[in-house]
Amino acid sequence: MAKVKDMTIEDLEQLIENKFFEILGDPDSDLQLRKEFKTKLQKRLENPSKRISHHEVLKRFA
Secondary structure, three states, rough: OOOHHHOOHHHHHHHHHHHHHHHHHOOOOOOOHEEEEEEEHHHHOOOOHOOHHHHHHHHHOO
């Protein structure tokens, strides 16, 4: 394992997040998506006209 002084901020954040999951577990692990949500999500994915690209979002809000 790398020393903390050699880690980037992202590496350190990932390490901390992994340790939280090790200690507390994943809070979403027992959750399941409702059928209604899956259906809505599938419909959204099938309609590309309502999607906005990442690039467009950055242009609008940057």
